[in-house]
Every structure is written in structure tokens, then in C-alpha cells.
Amino acid sequence: xxxxxxxxxxxxxxxxxxxxxxxxxxxxxxxxxxxxxxxxxxxxxxxxxxxxxxxxxxxxxxxxxxxxxxxxxxxxx
Amino acid sequence: xxxxxxxxxxxxxxxxxxxxxxxxxxxxxxxxxxxxxxxxxxxxxxxxxxxxxxxxxxxxxxxxxxxxxxxxxxxxxxxxxxxxxxxxxxxxxxxxxxxxxxxxxxxxxxxxxxxxxxxxxxxxxxxxxxxxxxxxxxxxxxxxxxxxxxxxxxxxxxxxxxxxxxxxxxxxxxxxxxxxxxxxxxxxxxxxxxxxxxxxxxxxxxxxxxxxxxxxxxxxxxxxxxxxxxxxxxxxxxxxxxxxxxxxxxxxxxxx
Numbered sequence: 001x002x003x004x005x006x007x008x009x010x011x012x013x014x015x016x017x018x019x020x021x022x023x024x025x026x027x028x029x030x031x032x033x034x035x036x037x038x039x040x041x042x043x044x045x046x047x048x049x050x051x052x053x054x055x056x057x058x059x060x061x062x063x064x065x066x067x068x069x070x071x072x073x074x075x076x077x
Numbered sequence: 078x079x080x081x082x083x084x085x086x087x088x089x090x091x092x093x094x095x096x097x098x099x100x101x102x103x104x105x106x107x108x109x110x111x112x113x114x115x116x117x118x119x120x121x122x123x124x125x126x127x128x129x130x131x132x133x134x135x136x137x138x139x140x141x142x143x144x145x146x147x148x149x150x151x152x153x154x155x156x157x158x159x160x161x162x163x164x165x166x167x168x169x170x171x172x173x174x175x176x177x178x179x180x181x182x183x184x185x186x187x188x189x190x191x192x193x194x195x196x197x198x199x200x201x202x203x204x205x206x207x208x209x210x211x212x213x214x215x216x217x218x219x220x221x222x223x224x225x226x227x228x229x230x231x232x233x234x235x236x237x238x239x240x241x242x243x244x245x246x247x248x249x250x251x252x253x254x255x256x257x258x259x260x261x262x263x264x265x266x267x268x269x270x271x272x273x274x275x276x277x278x279x280x281x282x283x284x285x286x287x288x289x290x291x292x293x294x295x296x297x298x299x300x301x302x303x304x305x306x307x308x309x310x311x312x313x314x315x316x317x318x319x320x321x322x323x324x325x326x327x328x329x330x331x332x333x
Contacts, residue, residue: 018263022290043265043300051297058213 005030013073016046016065021052028061035061036070079102079318080112080293082127082205082234082260082282085133087118088289095135097144100286104143107293111324113190114144115175115205117287123151123181127161128178134169147173149204155305159192168201172322175234178214187220194226203230203321208245209238209261216241220248223255225265230254230321234259234282242266249274256321258282259300259313267303280318 001023004012008031015038016024028035037053039046055064090096104112114137119129119178130148137146148165150158165171174197179183185206197204208216223231227232231254242262246269249257257274259267260282271279283296305309319325 002297020292021295022288022292040263043263045299048298048302 001077002025013069016053018047020051021056024053024056024057028057028065032061033064033069035065037066049054078108078110078282078314079324080109080285081232081280081284081318081321082258082284083134084117085114086128086286086289087132090136090151093144094132095139095326097140099100100136101140101143103285103291104201107297109293111143111145111322112285113147113173113205113282113319113322115147116149117323120149120175120177120180123154126151129263130161130169130171134165145172147175149175149177149181150193151181152189152193153181154181155189155303159189159196162193162196166196166202167243170309171202173202173232174204176204177205179210180207180211180220181213182213185222188287190222192213194222194229197230198226198228199325203232203256205232205234205258207235208233209235209241211241214266215246216248219257223248223252227254230256232256232258232280235257236266237262237269239263239266242270246270246274249278252265253278256280260284260296264299264303267300270299271304271309276309276312277317278321280321281314286322 005027009072013034014031015036017038019020020025087094089100113161114133116129117131119126126149130224133146137144148169148171150161152158204246205292206219207214208219219231219233235247235256236257236259249255256278257270258280281300282297283293285292
């Protein structure tokens with residue numbers, strides 16, 4: 001994942017499904033406008049995943065990860 | 078509670094490379110009384126393997142019996158690896174052997190694995206494999222080895238990770254000498270493995286120490302979500318690993 005993030009191609013988007021919480025912040029910082037929250041429910045517990053995400057993602061990136069980025073993906077300006 | 082999959086890295090102790098205090102503090106915070114401790118650096122760079130085996134054994138010696146050291150060798154080194162294994166068994170008194178086949182670049186079916194299995198069976202200690210990563214670390218490859226060596230106890234260190242947990246489940250049901258460490262599959266998979274697998278051969282692992290973050294809380298939360306029943310948690314967190322690691326026979330925590 002690290003080499004991919006270093007390349008950070010602008011047409012590649014990412015979701016946080018199954019990502020360990022300890023690496024979430026560094027991932028999000030590598031492509032702050034293209035990471036989106038994903039719980040992978042029902043295999044995962046969305047409450048646990050959401051709590052972890054809120055704890056680990058820097059506050060300034062949270063709104064993007066929790067929805068704004070995905071809206072941009074769906075409706076590019 | 079027993080954590081069957083952790084790693085040691087000298088970064089945990091700053092200048093003194095064998096001080097377990099900060100590492101143990103995190104374990105105690107989560108109620109972990111004992112932990113299997115695996116090497117880290119030596120699996121990434123086999124020139125560091127002997128030092129890593131020494132460090133893991135030394136840090137375990139300072140843990141009042143709480144850290145149970147496993148060693149690793151790289152079979153690509155030929156008979157030198159077997160010599161190192163014998164040193165680890167006889168001098169360091171390790172409690173198990175760890176292989177990370179894809180990271181170490183050595184097949185589970187390497188010809189020298191026969192000698193490893195013979196020695197592990199004689200010493201009555203388990204062999205833990207990283208699993209869940211193709212092409213060299215698949216649960217089925219561990220299963221084939223288990224069929225060839227029914228006297229050995231083999232552990233799937235990750236129960237197939239996220240993608241190969243169904244294969245891990247098949248292997249666990251097909252091979253009575255294979256144990257599953259519930260470390261990394263998602264909660265849905267953890268529950269299926271528990272409900273449909275050998276409940277008396279499953280244990281918990283956090284992968285704590287592989288990196289500097291506290292993975293115990295995260296992996297425990299997933300496990301408790303998957304197995305909310307107190308009986309299931311007691312089995313996986315306490316009773317099964319005690320049997321696997323022969324804790325009642327070999328050592329309890331030294332109260333001093």
C-alpha cells in the first residue's frame with residue numbers, strides 16, 4: 001500500500017474497509033481528498049469501525065473521509 | 078488472558094534492548110497475563126535473525142514468565158539454520174518456532190522443513206506459520222505439512238487473514254494437529270470459524286508489537302464483537318491457549 005500511496009495517482013480512490021486503525025492517519029494524509037469511510041458491514045461492525053475512524057483520522061480530514069470526498073467522486077466539479 | 082501472537086522489537090525499550098517494561102505495561106492494561114512473543118527484525122533481514130532470537134529470549138527472561146519466546150530461522154541458510162534452531166531449543170529454551178514464509182522467501186515445503194518438524198516434535202513445541210498471503214503462506218500449504226507430520230502441532234498464525242479464512246476453516250477441520258490463531262480475520266469470519274471449526278483448537282492473537290501501536294485493544298474489540306458469549310471468550314482467551322502452550326505444566330507467572 002505504501003508504494004501506491006507514494007505514487008498517489010489522481011484517478012485512484014480509496015476506501016477504509018478492513019484497514020487497521022493504526023495506519024489510517026498516514027493513509028488519509030497521503031491522499032486527503034480521495035479516501036472514504038467504509039465499514040464492510042455486515043462482516044465488520046460499523047459502530048466499531050466508525051469509532052476507530054473518528055479516533056484516528058485528523059480532525060481536519062474527517063468531514064472529507066465521512067462523506068464530502070465521496071460526494072466529489074459521484075459529482076466531480 | 079493469553080495473547081498467542083505478538084512480536085518483539087527493540088524500539089519498545091529504547092536504549093536497553095531487552096527491557097520488557099513498556100511492552101508489558103500495555104499487555105497489563107488489557108489484562109493479558111501471558112503472550113507468545115515472535116521475532117520481528119530477523120524475519121525481515123536474516124542477517125539479524127540470531128540477534129533477534131537472542132533478544133526475544135533475553136526479554137522473555139526478564140518478564141517473570143509472562144512472555145513466551147518463539148524463535149525463527151531461515152531455511153534458505155541450509156544447515157546453518159538447523160544449527161541455529163538447535164541453539165534456540167537447547168540454549169535459549171524457546172517455547173515454539175515461527176515461520177513467515179513469504180517474508181523470509183522460503184517455501185513451507187522446503188526440504189529442511191522435515192528436520193524442523195522432527196526437532197519440534199521431539200521438543201514438544203508448536204510451529205506457528207504466518208498464513209493468508211499467497212503464494213507461499215496459504216493455510217492449505219500448512220495443512221499439507223500437518224498431514225505429513227501428524228505428531229507436530231502447527232498453528233495458522235492468522236486463520237487466513239481477510240481473504241483465506243474459509244480455506245483456514247477447511248484446514249482446521251481436516252487436520253486435528255492444526256490450531257487457529259484468531260488474529261486478523263474480520264468479525265464475521267471469526268464467528269464462522271468459531272461456530273463451524275474446532276472450538277478446542279482456537280486461540281486469540283493481536284499481532285501487537287508489529288509496529289508501535291497498541292493493537293490489542295483493536296483486535297480484542299473485534300473478537301468480543303464476534304464472540305460475545307462469555308464461554309466462547311474464556312475458551313479462546315484462556316483455556317485453549319493454556320493447553321496449547323502447556324502453561325499449567327511449564328510455568329505460571331513468577332509472583333516475585
